[in-house]
Amino acid sequence: MRRFAWRFLAAASLIALAPQTAAESRPRYGGTLVVELHDALTLTDPGEWPLRLVPLVYDRLVSLDASGGPQPALAASWQHDASNKHWEFHLRPHIAFHDGTPITAGAVAACLKDWINVTPAGDALVFQLDTPAPDLPVRLAGTRGAILMRGADGTTIGTGPFRIVEWQPGKRALLAAYEAYWSGRPFTDYVEVHMGRAYRDQEIDLELGKADLIEIPIGDVRRTAQQAIRTWTSSPSGLLSLLFERGHGPADDAHLREAVALSIDRAAIHNVLLQGQGESTGAILPDWLSGYAFLFPSARDLDRARQIASAVPKTGSRISLAYDPADPVARPIAERIALNAREAGVSIQAIPGAHGSVDLVRIPLHSLDPAQALADVGARLGPESLVTAATPESLFAAERKLLEDFRLVPLFYLPEIYGVSSRIKNWNPHPWGDSRLENVWLEARTP
Amino acid sequence: MVGARPRSLFPIILVSLASTAWSQGFDGPARALAQKISAALKAREAVVFSFNIAAVVGQSDASAAREAISRELPSAGIVSNPQAAISLAVTLSQNLRDWVWVGEIRHGDIREVVMEHWPKLEETGGSASLVIEKRRMIEQETRILDFAPLGRNLMVLDAESVSTYENSGGAWQRKLTVRVPVSHPLPRDLRGRLFVQGDVYQAYLPGLTCNGNASNGLGISCRDEALWPLGSNARGISIPTRNFFEHFVLPDGLEKRMAPFFSSAGFSDHGHTAWLFAGTDGRTHLYNAAFEPGASWTGWGSDVAAVETECGSRTMLLATGSGDGTMADSVQAYEWAESAPKPTGDPVPFPGPITALWSGTERGTAVAISQDLKSGRYAAFRLAIPCSR
Numbered sequence: 027m028r029r030f031a032w033r034f035l036a037a038a039s040l041i042a043l044a045p046q047t048a049a050e051s052r053p054r055y056g057g058t059l060v061v062e063l064h065d066a067l068t069l070t071d072p073g074e075w076p077l078r079l080v081p082l083v084y085d086r087l088v089s090l091d092a093s094g095g096p097q098p099a100l101a102a103s104w105q106h107d108a109s110n111k112h113w114e115f116h117l118r119p120h121i122a123f124h125d126g127t128p129i130t131a132g133a134v135a136a137c138l139k140d141w142i143n144v145t146p147a148g149d150a151l152v153f154q155l156d157t158p159a160p161d162l163p164v165r166l167a168g169t170r171g172a173i174l175m176r177g178a179d180g181t182t183i184g185t186g187p188f189r190i191v192e193w194q195p196g197k198r199a200l201l202a203a204y205e206a207y208w209s210g211r212p213f214t215d216y217v218e219v220h221m222g223r224a225y226r227d228q229e230i231d232l233e234l235g236k237a238d239l240i241e242i243p244i245g246d247v248r249r250t251a252q253q254a255i256r257t258w259t260s261s262p263s264g265l266l267s268l269l270f271e272r273g274h275g276p277a278d279d280a281h282l283r284e285a286v287a288l289s290i291d292r293a294a295i296h297n298v299l300l301q302g303q304g305e306s307t308g309a310i311l312p313d314w315l316s317g318y319a320f321l322f323p324s325a326r327d328l329d330r331a332r333q334i335a336s337a338v339p340k341t342g343s344r345i346s347l348a349y350d351p352a353d354p355v356a357r358p359i360a361e362r363i364a365l366n367a368r369e370a371g372v373s374i375q376a377i378p379g380a381h382g383s384v385d386l387v388r389i390p391l392h393s394l395d396p397a398q399a400l401a402d403v404g405a406r407l408g409p410e411s412l413v414t415a416a417t418p419e420s421l422f423a424a425e426r427k428l429l430e431d432f433r434l435v436p437l438f439y440l441p442e443i444y445g446v447s448s449r450i451k452n453w454n455p456h457p458w459g460d461s462r463l464e465n466v467w468l469e470a471r472t473p
Numbered sequence: 474m475v476g477a478r479p480r481s482l483f484p485i486i487l488v489s490l491a492s493t494a495w496s497q498g499f500d501g502p503a504r505a506l507a508q509k510i511s512a513a514l515k516a517r518e519a520v521v522f523s524f525n526i527a528a529v530v531g532q533s534d535a536s537a538a539r540e541a542i543s544r545e546l547p548s549a550g551i552v553s554n555p556q557a558a559i560s561l562a563v564t565l566s567q568n569l570r571d572w573v574w575v576g577e578i579r580h581g582d583i584r585e586v587v588m589e590h591w592p593k594l595e596e597t598g599g600s601a602s603l604v605i606e607k608r609r610m611i612e613q614e615t616r617i618l619d620f621a622p623l624g625r626n627l628m629v630l631d632a633e634s635v636s637t638y639e640n641s642g643g644a645w646q647r648k649l650t651v652r653v654p655v656s657h658p659l660p661r662d663l664r665g666r667l668f669v670q671g672d673v674y675q676a677y678l679p680g681l682t683c684n685g686n687a688s689n690g691l692g693i694s695c696r697d698e699a700l701w702p703l704g705s706n707a708r709g710i711s712i713p714t715r716n717f718f719e720h721f722v723l724p725d726g727l728e729k730r731m732a733p734f735f736s737s738a739g740f741s742d743h744g745h746t747a748w749l750f751a752g753t754d755g756r757t758h759l760y761n762a763a764f765e766p767g768a769s770w771t772g773w774g775s776d777v778a779a780v781e782t783e784c785g786s787r788t789m790l791l792a793t794g795s796g797d798g799t800m801a802d803s804v805q806a807y808e809w810a811e812s813a814p815k816p817t818g819d820p821v822p823f824p825g826p827i828t829a830l831w832s833g834t835e836r837g838t839a840v841a842i843s844q845d846l847k848s849g850r851y852a853a854f855r856l857a858i859p860c861s862r
Contacts, residue, residue, distance in 0.1 A: 094569040108744075313527070317568035318575055320527050321586060394569065418573050419588040 057468035058216040059450070061239045062228040064352070066196040066221040070180045073169050077263070077392060078442070078461040082201060082217065083184040084172035087115050087134070087151070088163040092456055094394050096163035100129060100173055100185060100208075101151070110158040115151045115166075121208050123175050124189035137173050161395045168393030187212045187464035196222055213452075213467035225354065229255070229445065238447040238468070239461070243354045244303045247443060256446045260459035262304045262312050262439035265389040268347075268363070269406065270433045274383035275343050282338045282345075282372060283432035286384075288331035289370035290363055292324050292437060299358050304440040310403050310425050312439045315396050318422050322429070322436070331370035338372075345374045348382030359437075360386050388440070394458060396421050404428050498811060499534075499565075499572075502589040503541035506574040507549035509587040510561065513578055519554035520561035520578070522546065527575075528567035538565045542574070567593065592810060605791075605806055605821045605856050607841075611638060611645045612852040617842045618665030620853050621674075621834045623687055629853065630667040630676050632659075635683075635691055651691035653683060662716040666701055668834060677701045680713025704779055704832045705739025705746060717753050729764060736830070738779035740788040742809055749790065751777045757792070771795075774802065776830035782837045782858045789858055790814060791839055793827045801846055802827040804839075804856065824852065 067075050072084050081089065087101040101115040121129045131146030138144050144153050153162060165171065174182040184190065187209075188201035199219040203212045220237070225246065231237035232255065242250055242257060250257060268286070270277045277283065292306035305312070308322035345367075349360035360376035363386070367374040374384075389406060393399045400421060407428065428434065442459050449469040455461045514520070524542060526535055542563050546553070551561070564575040571590040578585045610620060616632040627638040627645055634652045638645040659679060666677040669687075676683040676693070682700065685693035700722065703709045709718035710728075717733045724746070734750040741747075745762035751773065752758055759767040774793030782789055790807040803820035804827065825846035833839050839856040 105744075313566070313568070315568055317528075317566040317571065317573035317590070318586075318588065320564065320566070321575065321577065396568070417588065418568075418571075418575075418590050419586070422586055422588065 054451075054467050054469070055211075055213050055215075057214050058218050059214045059239065059463060059466065059468060060218045060220065060231075060237045061463075062220045062223040062231060062237045062241070064223060064225060064228070064241055067199065067219070069182060069190070069193050069195070069199075072172055072174065072182060072184075073392070075169070076442075076459070077169060077390065078260075078455065078459040079219075080169050080172055081186055081460055082188045082463055083186045083190060084174050084182070085185040085187075086167050086171040086173060088167045088171070090164065090167045090394060090456065090460070094164065094458075096167060099167075100134070101166075104163060106162070110160045110162070111155045113153040113155070113159070113162050114147070115153070117149045117151070118208055119149070121185070122206060123183050123185055124204060125175075125183050127175065127183075129173065129185060133175060134173055137175070138171070141170050161397065165393060165395040165398045168395060168398055170392065170398070188217055207464075212464035214463070217463055232445045232447060235447070235449075238450055239463075240445040242443040242445050244300055244440060244443065245354045247301050247303055250445065256448060258444045258446055258453070258455065259303070260442040260455070261314055261457040262441050263391040263458050264440045264442065265307075265310065265312075265391070265403070265436055266304075266359070266438045266440055267387060267389060268384050268435040268437065269387045270384045270435075271381060272433075274345075276338075276341045277345050277383040279338055280431050281334050283435070285331045285335035285338065285370050286345075286363075286367050286372055286374070287432050287435040288327045288334065289366045289372065290435070290437065291326045291366050293326070295359055295362050296438060299355055299362065300438060300440070303443070304438050307436045307439050308429075310428060310434070310436055311396055311399060311421070312391075315391075315394065315399065316418065316421060316425075318418055321422065322425075324436075326366070328370060331372075335371040345372065345384060346382030347374050347376045347384050347386060348379045349376060349386040350380070350388075351378035353388070356386055391458065397424075400425055400428070403434070407433055498591060499538045499541040500545070502572070502574050502591045503538075503545040504548070506563070506576055506587065506589040507542070507545035507551065509589070510546070510563075510576045510578065511549040511551055513576075513585050513587060514551065514559070516550070517552065518559060519552040519557035520559045521555055521557050522551075522553045523560070523562045525562060525564040527564050528572065530565070530567075535565075604818055605804065605858055607821050608855045608857070610853045610855055612845075612850050614850055616663060616828065616844075617851045617853045618663065618678075618829060619667040619831060619840055619842075621667050621669040621840075623669050623672075623674075628667060628669050628674060628687065630665050631851075632663050632665075635667070635674070635676055635685060635693060637687060637691065649687075649691050651685065651693050653678065653681075653693065654695050655681065656695070656697060657681075657713055660714055660716050664711075664716055664829060666831060668702065677711070679711045679715070703737050703739075705748075707737065707739055707748070709734075709737065721748075721750075723764065732758075734758075735775040736777050738777040738790055738832075740779045740790060740809055742812075747809075749777050749779075751775050751792075755795075774827070776827060778830050778832045778839050780832055780837060780839050780856075780858055789817070791830060791856070793830055794820065799826070799846075801825055802843065804830065804841060806858070821856070823854070 072080055085100050087099060088096045089099040091097050100118055102118040104115040106113040117131055123129055131149055131151050134151055135144045135146045144151050173185045176182055187204055187207045189204045191202045192200035201217040203215055205211050225243050228240035232240045270283055296306045306324045307319055308324035309319035313319035347360050347364055349356035364374040364376045389403055391399055392402050446453055451467045451469055452465050524539055560579045562577040566573040566575055571592055574589040576587045618630045620627055620629040623637060629636045634650045636650040637648045639648050668675045672686050672688040674685050680697060680699045681695050682698040683693050683695035685691055699711045700708050701711050706724035708722040710720035711718055717735050719733050721729045721731050733753040736751045738749045739746050747762060748760040750758045756769045756771050757773045758769040761767055772795060774795050776793045778791045780789045780791060791804050794803045801823060803822045805820045806817045807814035808817045823843040825844045827841055827843050829842040831840045837858050841854045841856055842851055844851050
């Protein structure tokens with residue numbers, strides 16, 4: 027009798043443990059993963075989507091591994107000539123857009139031709155470039171390399187592991203697992219994206235189990251840590267900077283802009299307002315991407331700022347510094363910059379809005395190819411800069427040229443911080459933020 | 474050319490796999506940086522030198538970097554003098570994929586920056602992106618020499634026969650067998666290769682070439698011919714009574730007499746095919762596209778194989794470990810980077826010595842045969858290098 031009881035207890039223990047063990051060890055198919063965003067996405071311009079979401083719907087010829095190395099995606103292989111100007115990418119066979127249309131070299135070339143010189147040749151794509159592009163595969167892995175097809179109304183049809191099945195502009199998108207995806211169907215059935223959600227509402231939804239992946243503003247990091255919310259922080263990948271508009275009176279004076287740049291106490295802002303998140307920078311590209319960001323000074327030099335400002339003719343007009351009122355850290359940072367500038371003798375007033383004499387802007391990183399990332403930023407300064415540099419030396423020279431007139435003043439590189447629900451398994455995003463939700467699976471909800 | 478970075482195939486390299494760690498390769502780039510700095514300075518111009526590290530490196534790498542630049546600067550004619558008017562700050566930095574040497578020369582307000590960059594070498598194991606998937610296919614008492622997919626079935630060459638297997642409920646069941654008509658005694662350390670195309674197959678044993686057809690009851694006919702396919706469109710002439718090759722036939726048909734070798738692997742380095750040979754002298758020998766000998770090293774086993782992965786047209790090199798037939802062996806993957814093999818991922822362990830390691834007939838795969846130390850049985854494994862990892 028006693029032996030039977032012990033056996034029963036042992037068996038009962040195994041039964042009790044079995045479902046939990048099974049759920050933890052093997053990927054589980056099914057479920058809907060809910061993502062919440064502060065901003066709205068558009069169906070016509072995925073190039074403006076966050077880097078972490080683009081690959082869900084829009085595949086590229088090349089993807090990147092965790093080290094940033096190129097890996098085959100829609101292209102199964104590629105080769106190039108000795109000069110790195112002529113490249114051929116061979117498409118993976120039997121792949122299709124989400125509507126079933128075969129992905130042909132012609133379709134891919136049509137998608138990319140406005141950006142880069144590419145022509146179809148059988149199942150291959152031929153890139154003929156004017157300058158050597160040894161990192162072309164990495165460039166093609168960026169947001170601009172997303173392969174899509176446009177409908178007559180401008181909406182897009184993708185190629186990634188999830189397909190769009192419902193779209194409520196500015197509110198909600200429902201993405202369904204693409205059964206025919208070349209590298210295997212994602213584990214979750216759906217990803218539901220809620221747009222325009224206030225940060226506080228996102229946090230509440232996460233706590234209530236209504237959301238699985240939310241955005242956490244930098245100013246809330248310490249508080250969420252105290253609440254034991256599971257968070258994940260990307261590499262610093264968004265550049266917060268000052269962008270001086272052209273034709274705005276005193277801000278058009280390069281010496282005045284230099285005085286403002288030298289007056290900013292980045293260290294204090296970083297420690298206090300940004301709670302130590304991200305990194306201060308005087309460079310456009312983050313150090314983890316360029317390796318030379320330390321060559322651009324970011325320390326405050328108030329004496330030099332005063333000296334320069336004193337030589338600028340006084341116009342009496344005040345410079346307006348516009349900040350995004352929806353960004354919780356933008357206002358205090360803008361106000362601190364205005365205070366710093368006044369200490370140097372430059373009068374700046376922080377105002378909410380999109381445009382002032384100078385704008386506090388956040389420039390996202392859309393490519394892990396340093397030359398492309400630099401060109402993207404250069405485009406913000408006017409006509410797209412031709413940044414084709416391939417070596418750190420030439421990149422450094424190009425970056426220094428972009429910064430020499432102080433129209434763009436880099437301030438901080440900021441990470442993206444997510445709150446992640448405990449039911450997300452295999453959460454293993456790339457350091458720069460690509461969420462790789464196709465690899466994620468969801469723990470079954472307990473009734 | 475295939476690959477993303479220009480590489481020179483044959484600089485002077487000293488490969489010492491027995492050393493505790495792979496050097497991160499500071500020396501060459503340090504030399505190049507020193508030459509750039511030298512070019513930026515006037516002859517005999519002295520500098521105040523400082524060295525910084527802006528990269529995440531271990532103490533040994535930091536020391537190696539400092540030693541490399543400290544050695545190369547004087548060699549390039551750069552003189553250090555604490556009283557000099559010119560400052561030279563050399564920084565070891567890094568970005569996502571590369572190490573970066575940065576030399577910053579300041580003379581008053583004049584500033585010049587020179588740089589050198591080169592790919593990082595990943596540590597073995599850890600978070601390496603490459604994983605070898607090892608799948609046990611079949612196991613039997615008779616020594617397995619090779620196997621290949623036959624549609625959805627499997628064809629196996631062993632020391633006695635060619636057999637087909639069908640998958641039944643997850644297990645491979647032998648269906649047809651035909652004995653290989655051997656005309657001469659085979660070596661004790663028997664090796665063989667099997668290739669299948671449609672229903673037609675070719676089996677190779679030392680000094681023997683056989684053809685057969687799976688749709689014809691595995692009908693087989695053999696002739697005394699010693700030319701084996703060795704991968705990358707090259708062939709080797711097997712010695713009928715030995716377990717090695719002495720002649721190597723290049724893809725263009727040119728036959729080369731070689732020091733005896735057990736196995737070879739052809740791989741693409743920037744569009745040119747280079748070759749590795751596991752020699753009977755216990756060393757691995759490197760030959761360039763012009764078939765000129767280059768470096769050689771110890772530490773690898775007798776079997777090497779090249780695997781064309783689907784990961785960006787990369788070729789991975791697989792090599793058995795060193796040791797004798799009484800020890801469990803492993804297979805280590807290497808990536809060819811900067812004119813040297815770079816270990817990638819962890820060694821894949823086997824239950825005993827590896828008796829065969831071949832490039833698979835399926836792209837991205839290899840075949841490994843191991844004799845279990847406990848049971849003495851032979852097990853055939855399919856090794857795959859998936860891109861999704």
